[in-house]
Amino acid sequence: xxxxxxxxxxxxxxxxxxxxxxxxxxxxxxxxxxxxxxxxxxxxxxxxxxxxxxxxxxxxxxxxxxxxxxxxxxxxxxxxxxxxxxxxxxxxxxxxxxxxxxxxxxxxxxxxxxxxxxxxxxxxxxxxxxxx
Numbered sequence: 001x002x003x004x005x006x007x008x009x010x011x012x013x014x015x016x017x018x019x020x021x022x023x024x025x026x027x028x029x030x031x032x033x034x035x036x037x038x039x040x041x042x043x044x045x046x047x048x049x050x051x052x053x054x055x056x057x058x059x060x061x062x063x064x065x066x067x068x069x070x071x072x073x074x075x076x077x078x079x080x081x082x083x084x085x086x087x088x089x090x091x092x093x094x095x096x097x098x099x100x101x102x103x104x105x106x107x108x109x110x111x112x113x114x115x116x117x118x119x120x121x122x123x124x125x126x127x128x129x130x131x132x
Contacts, residue, residue: 005062005065005128006065009061015055016051019050075128082128085121085122093115
């Protein structure tokens with residue numbers, strides 16, 4: 001599992017950093033103008049903190065894989081991350097409309113790749129939390 005945590009760590013750090021391009025890619029300057037100031041800022045602040053927690057999860061996996069695998073605190077943290085990523089996987093299918101990706105080749109590929117990634121993360125953290 002050590003190698004899985006290192007792979008996950010690198011992937012989550014990259015994903016956390018990729019959040020920097022979200023405002024540009026999703027055209028938030030125009031899209032968020034329609035929102036009230038409070039809703040616009042909640043969207044921006046929550047995106048920042050999601051990016052930060054994803055980045056920090058990645059750092060934790062990269063710098064402390066042994067602790068995650070062998071200590072009660074590590075297994076407890078893994079249990080929390082298992083819940084987090086399992087919830088994210090469920091949102092992939094029940095929170096987002098299929099209209100966002102069906103019939104769109106690039107979006108379909110992104111949907112499939114990230115669905116697989118959320119499943120991989122969930123599997124890894126449930127394995128650590130319950131089996132290690």
